Amino acid sequence: MTYMKKGCWLPEGDTEGLVFVDTFNDFGEIEPHRYHLYVSLACPFAHRALLVHSLLGLEEVISVSSVSPKRFDNGWAFDEEFSDPLFNATHLQSIYTMAKPDFTGRITVPVLWDKKRQTIASNDSAGIAHWLAQQWQCFAKNKIDLLPEVNEPSVSVLSDWINEKVNLGVYGAGFATEQAGYERAFESVFDALDLLELRLSNRIFLHGDSLTMSDIRLIPSLLRFDSVYYFHFKLNKKRIQDYHYLWRYCRAAMDIEAIAKTVYLEHIKAHYFYTHDHLNPSRIIPVGPDIDWRLS
Numbered sequence: 203m204t205y206m207k208k209g210c211w212l213p214e215g216d217t218e219g220l221v222f223v224d225t226f227n228d229f230g231e232i233e234p235h236r237y238h239l240y241v242s243l244a245c246p247f248a249h250r251a252l253l254v255h256s257l258l259g260l261e262e263v264i265s266v267s268s269v270s271p272k273r274f275d276n277g278w279a280f281d282e283e284f285s286d287p288l289f290n291a292t293h294l295q296s297i298y299t300m301a302k303p304d305f306t307g308r309i310t311v312p313v314l315w316d317k318k319r320q321t322i323a324s325n326d327s328a329g330i331a332h333w334l335a336q337q338w339q340c341f342a343k344n345k346i347d348l349l350p351e352v353n354e355p356s357v358s359v360l361s362d363w364i365n366e367k368v369n370l371g372v373y374g375a376g377f378a379t380e381q382a383g384y385e386r387a388f389e390s391v392f393d394a395l396d397l398l399e400l401r402l403s404n405r406i407f408l409h410g411d412s413l414t415m416s417d418i419r420l421i422p423s424l425l426r427f428d429s430v431y432y433f434h435f436k437l438n439k440k441r442i443q444d445y446h447y448l449w450r451y452c453r454a455a456m457d458i459e460a461i462a463k464t465v466y467l468e469h470i471k472a473h474y475f476y477t478h479d480h481l482n483p484s485r486i487i488p489v490g491p492d493i494d495w496r497l498s
């Protein structure tokens with residue numbers, strides 16, 4: 203992991219005494235063409251924001267671009283294929299220092315840039331996803347309510363649980379540095395998947411027939427599981443394809459065009475297997491697996 207301290211890039215591991223004080227959480231008014239969303243197509247957290255953006259059909263009012271899949275020592279970068287459409291920056295760190303020259307913290311995606319105030323409105327995926335789902339209905343091409351009032355308490359409880367047990371849980375196993383910690387994280391992820399399998403035995407999505415914010419949390423991690431987490435994070439008890447209902451759930455999600463068009467498995471694999479060279483020193487990116495998402 204790499205960080206900035208008071209606007210300066212820190213070499214890997216040199217984080218002694220670092221206190222992460224800076225996050226951005228200051229959304230402005232809703233105005234078409236005012237915001238730009240920087241994501242990484244590989245990142246499951248950024249994927250939350252991208253999913254809401256795509257499901258609501260906000261392409262014409264909020265622009266989106268991705269960083270390059272391969273992250274080097276200077277953090278998220280832009281390249282010819284994945285360039286910065288606003289500033290032609292070479293690295294995402296420039297976007298952070300434009301917003302706050304003495305920024306201290308991790309340079310993460312997603313980033314919601316406010317063109318009017320020339321600053322970062324938010325770099326919190328959950329906050330951005332929530333804001334898009336709640337505030338942008340008036341500009342949404344598709345009227346989808348991902349935060350239905352009737353389910354609101356259970357959606358937020360389940361969303362938080364998925365974040366802890368699955369979204370972050372897989373990293374707990376993948377980045378473990380000792381056996382016991384890895385095994386605890388491994389068991390915890392598969393216990394959570396077993397519970398979700400049970401929950402999905404009598405419904406298509408987590409709260410019934412329609413997608414909610416809980417699904418927006420779960421889908422990014424499940425879609426990456428068989429190609430990445432199973433191998434790279436050593437989560438190899440089962441693939442998602444080995445669960446009856448979770449597999450049906452993934453295929454039902456991928457059957458939705460607005461979801462399928464946000465999923466770039468080659469980009470995802472290129473990121474994880476190339477960037478985490480402490481887990482994969484050869485940086486060889488696996489060719490497979492071939493996944494057939496069709497429902498029947």
Ligand SMILES: N[C@@H](CCC(=O)N[C@@H](CS)C(=O)NCC(=O)O)C(=O)O
Nearest residue numbers: 204245246247308310311325326327
């Ligand atoms: N606060 C963030 C965290 C997102 C996050 O951890 N993103 C990862 C990619 S999956 C990242 O940008 N990591 C870069 C780094 O840690 O150097 C969120 O929006 O949820």
